[in-house]
Amino acid sequence: GSFAVSSFVSTIGKSAFSLPFEDGSGAALAADAGSLAGYVYLNAGGTLVRQPGPVVGAELSWNGLRLTVTASLPAEAGISGYTGKPTCVSLSGPVAAGGSEYDVTSVMDGAFRSCKTLASASLPGVEEIGKESFYGCSKLVSVSIPDAKSVGVKAFARCSHLSELDMGGHLRTVSAYAFFGCSALASFDGGGSLKTVGSYAFSGCSSLRDVSLGPALATIGAKAFASCPIESVDLSPVLKTVKDQAFAGLEFRDSGGSVLAHTAAALRGHAFSGSGGVLVAEQ
Template identity: 30%
Template sequence: MNDKNIFDALRDIDPAWILDAAPQKRSSPLRTWAKWGAIAACFCLVVAAALGIVFWQRGTEDPNGGSPFHTHVFGEWRITREASCSEYGEQTRLCACGEKETQPIALLPHFAGAWVIEKEPTIKLPTPDDPTQREPGLKCQFCNRCGAKLDEELIPATGSLGLAYAINPDGKTFAVAGIGNCTDDEIIVPENFCGYHVTSVMKGAFNACEQLNSITLPETVTEIGEYAFRGSSLVSITLPEGLLVIGDTAFSDCDSLKEITIPASAKIGKRAFEGCYALRRVILSEGIQAIAPYTFQDCWLLESVSLPDSLRSIGEMAFYDCSQLKEIHIPPSVTSIGEHAFSFCGSLKSITLPKRLMRIEIGTFAYCYRLESVIIPSGVTQIRDGAFRECNKLLSVSIPDSVVVMGDYVFGNCSSLERITLPEGLTVIGENMFSGCGALQEVNIPDSVRRIGENAFEGCDKLIQTEGDIGYVGNWAVSCDRSASHVVLREGTVGLIDKLFYDYGKVAYVTVPRSVKYIGSRAFADISSLKEIFYQGTCEEWNAVEKGENWDQYSSWYSVVFEPEQTDQS
């Protein structure tokens, strides 16, 4: 039924028919209105039903003018393009009405095949430029579906043939034991031997080996044994990054070795590079904490050393007699420098010591003939014997107030040193501390000093002031004319150095002023001619004078005379 038919039918309904169908009674107005209301309601229901049919019919029509829509019923999926490892596939399905639905198919995973060796490792490549070059091999893994390369790995060089090996105590690894039957002069040690890792170079393996020019160690090697390469003709070596131990004297006397880089993890043994006369350059990697004693002793041509910030200690004689070493930066992390660590570094010109250093050990910079300046940090409390002895070019030294003890010969024979300020708080000046400092013109002796060793200022002719038979530095009596028999110390003298009159055979009478507070060790010892010490004070004051050990040992019978007339028979 179309729209026109519905509305024609509604128009043809005669209301009178409805009224005639009812019994013909005289109706009240109320009943009449009720009848017309019912008729109106029926009419509305009919119209609503008609409109619903119309709109439902329009909603099912194809907007393109075709047949009405229906629910698609698709068939099975059919693959129209196969997927691969590198390209998506496609599948479709059809409805009876001809509608087609398309869907992609995911990439397939690679299907790894067996490893394929693309390049064999070699022992030697006979090329004109380098007839002994070694190269690793290469193996690759490909996808069996698409042929794409999935992975590749280097095959370690097969290494030099004929080397001798020994099984390690763990029974699972090998050590290189020596040159064996190998005729190569450029050795490559392989990672594996008989299917087991090579993890060490045996003690003395290449000791005194004269055919050795270079050696490359694999990353599997963690230890180089004692004297492993000692005295060999080795020129260069590549140490693995994972190396843990370099044994004592491992490379000592390798007098052709030119440079070395020591990995961060390595612990260096004593004398490891001692006597490597041709060694010019050393790099210690960040992470190394200690340089063992004598490590680079007698490396005469060593010019450059790179020390890491991780370094904590430098062992005794570590750079002894590295005569070409011109400069070295000691990192602030260093807390100790051993005895004679830089002795005989004749080209070293300047040095700045780290702030954490507590003391300068015996002979640390002795015989550094060209050393011109030194800055000593404020944390140092002791400068020990001969620390700067024979530093002929030393012009200035800054000594902080933290220093309380200075040993014997600290600046002995520093012939260019002109002036020095000793720190307040210094208590001891060691013997021969400034002996031979002929250019020295100015030294202050702090009030805190209680002892000065014998000959502390011997040969300091520009410094010593002579008055009578006594030579003075400040208010200390430091020398005496050996021919004098009657000696008078000037007023204001506070101390006598050790052995001031020791074994002076002619001294008979000595006048000591009341100002004297310190008499050094053996100051009046072994004086056979001594008859009288006249002290210009009381007996109590004399007894209060601080006297050093054996101050009058083996002297003949003498008297100490006081003011007023008090006598002490000794």
């Protein structure tokens, strides 16, 4: 028979297996996670022999994209770059490359950095968006990554034409400078799982008016929304930290008109709306 050891196995006990392991050339393998994880093994006469499979770190190409294998069981890859002058990048399920099928689960650091032709990206299944992955994509207008869990540092910074953004409902972290200077972005919906918005994450988003941060948000970093002309925003009841000048340029008031401090204690659990830089708590 055969069995698989997932790429995500991190520990294998000393007496977990009674049979010895070998690689395909007959060399002995230690029965630990570092040696065994990510492969299928076939019982050949009492010895468990590793079978060929995707190699983590291997580079592949698919439809003008460069992929890097990030896990072998299950077979997963990240987008690490591109060739040519792409205008649209889209996924519709597993991709076939190098003789195997891969789930594309990440856009790796710098993958599309400063790509001047990319106008849209539709990437269902992608969960991790690496740092500077779309930095400076000046023609990027539309992004849909509905399974995203994290947006890395400067991931979309200086995407000055980005106006259509769908991050789905699984997002947990928006890192520092993630959308810095996205001057065409008018709204942001963080879904129901967002916990952290990093420093300067939306600073300089000069069209950002409607912000939905959801019920789970705990931390808002320094100057996260500085210089944003926000007209509506909801702040979760579990908000713990609002760092310096997170909402620089805005004034918050309670429903009676009294000015509120820019602290978690004063702002948490309220939805605010208004105009001209003055936002009043809704009753």
